[in-house]
Amino acid sequence: MPWSRISGSVSSPQVDVVIDMGNPFLNLTLDGFLKIGTVAASRALAEDAYHIVRKGSISSNDFEKTLKKMCKEGAYWGAIAGVYVGTEYGVERIRGTRDWKNAFIGGAVTGAIVSAVNNNKKDKIAVDAITGAAIATAAEFINYIT
Template sequence: APLPGQSREGKMPSAGLEAGSNKVDVAIDLGNPLLNRTVDGFLKIGAVGACRVAAEDAFDCLQSGSVSKHKLEKTLEKMCKEGAYWGAVAGVYVGMEYGVERVRGEYDWKNALIGGIASGALISAASNNKGNKIAKDAITGGAIATAIEFINYLT
C-alpha cells in the first residue's frame, strides 16, 4: 500500500499462485482505475469469503466423519453466495473510498472514514433496512474502515 500522500493510480486487479519455485501472476486492466480497484476488492475479499465457507464446511465434515455429494454441492453453493456477497461489499467500499480520494484530491484516513460510512449506509439501505439501522451500519462501516486504515499505517 502506498504511504499517505502517494498516488495509487496504477494499481490493477491481480492474483497470484505460487507452488515451490513456480509462480503464476494474473493482472486485469479494465482501463479505468476505479474499475480496476473495485474488481480487485471484489476478487480478493470474495475469495476470502469463499475460503471461509470451505474451511468451516471441511471442519464440519471432519467432525461428523462423513462427506457426501449433497454436502459438497451445498458447500459450493454457499461458497459462491458468500464470495459474491463479501466481494460486492468490498467492491462497493473500495469504489467509494477511491471516489472520495479523487474528489478530495488527498490520500489519507479521512477517505476510509467517508468511504466506510457511505458503503455501510448504501449496503444497509440496499438490504431493505430503515432509519436507525442504516445509521448504525454507516457508523460501523466508517469505524471499521478507519480502524483498518490506522492499523495498516502502523504496520
C-alpha cells in the same frame, strides 16, 4: 558438545491478479471484489470442511451445499469490498488527497448501502454507516502503524 542453529523468516503470501479494465476505478473495484470474495469463499470452504470432518462422512449433497455457500459468500463479501474500494477511490479523486478521511467516508457509504439493500430502517442504516466508518478508519490507522 554438538550445537546447531536454525534460521528463517516467515512472510505472508501475496497473490496479485491484474485485470486491466481500462479505468483505475474499475481496476481497483474489481481487485477488491476478487480478493475479498476469494477470502470469503475460502472461509466458507474451511467451515464446511470442519463440519464434514466432525460428521465423519461426505455426500454429494454436502459438496453441492458447500459449493453454493462458497459462491454466495464470495459474491456477497466481494460486492461489499468492491463498493468500499470504489467509494474510497472516488472520494480520494474528488478530494485530491489520500488520508484516513477517505476510508471514513468510504466505510460510512458502504455501511449505509449494505444496510439499505437489506431493507433496514433509517436508524439501523445510520448505525451501520457509523460502524462501517469506524471499521474502515481503524483499519486505515492500523495500516499506518505497520
